[in-house]
Amino acid sequence: MASRRDYGQFCGLAAGLNVIGERWTFLIVRELLIGPVRFNELVENLPGVGPNLLAERLRTLNEHGVIEQLPVEGDGRGKQYRLSELGEQLRAPVLELCKWGLGFLGETDRSGVVRAEWGFLAMQAMVIEDRIPDVDETYEFRVGDQVFCVEVRQGKVGFSRGATTAPELVITSDPETFVCIGAQMLTPFEALATGSIKIEGPVEAIHRCSRMLGLT
Structure with a gap:
């Protein structure tokens, strides 16, 4: 060894x-x-x-x-x-560490390398169990050149890579904005106002997704 x-x-x-x-x-x-x-x-x-x-x-x-x-x-x-x-x-402890570490990100870190996949991993740890929607729906995230899906089914949340069919919500963003929102350096609504993010879908689905991820 x-x-x-x-x-x-x-x-x-x-x-x-x-x-x-x-x-x-x-x-x-x-x-x-x-x-x-x-x-x-x-x-x-x-x-x-x-x-x-x-x-x-x-x-x-x-x-x-x-x-x-x-x-x-x-x-x-x-x-x-x-x-x-x-x-x-190691998945659960690493994801929790990702979530914990988001709080330490600051403006000076924005000049560093960023990948959409890193934000997607952190998002998996952001789910608040008692805020999972009681309706089945799918959220598609198009981050840079990557596509990820979050599926809510019978009170459980699943994550996958790649596009899905007929998602209730489609979120389009660049990787930096995606991570900034996860780190709460930027709210989804501030990103919408600047055009850094685009959200397509009913207001109710937007609220359910944001609430589940602790972004409201």
């Missing part, structure tokens, strides 16, 4: 941080929560991480069973990475 830091403490938190506590590791997990990804895509999506360091972090996660390597269909030499069943157990 590759050499690594060890806190030397008989504690579950310390043991977990021995695996995922190094710099960049949590962000690698974030990318894999979006879906399986190839090494070069990780390098592209994580500007600032060197290939050698990324390879080391992936090796550590693989050795601990947090991720798996898979062949790429149609590419005999290609490999992609995905979270294992053990790694998927």
Whole structure:
């Protein structure tokens, strides 16, 4: 097993941080929560991480069973990475950390790299359980060149990538505005006033979606 830091403490938190506590590791997990990804895509999506360091972090996660390597269909030499069943157990805590961290975003952070998928992950943690609508409906988010869907069915919320048919609500935005709204640096109504976001659908659906995500 590759050499690594060890806190030397008989504690579950310390043991977990021995695996995922190094710099960049949590962000690698974030990318894999979006879906399986190839090494070069990780390098592209994580500007600032060197290939050698990324390879080391992936090796550590693989050795601990947090991720798996898979062949790429149609590419005999290609490999992609995905979270294992053990790694998927990180979804809830990572999403909660995304939600918690939104409160620390400020104007100076807006010059940094942004991807629509990051806001979509944070949105999954923003759902307030006792505000889930009691009607079945679908909300489609068109953020930059990405499309995401939120489905409310029988009091439960599901998330998926890609377009859907006949959504009750369609929200169109650029990635930066999308994240700013999630971080409550900007309200949906302020974004509407400036034309940074476009919302198509009945007022009632807009209210239900906003209330569920804690944006009202």
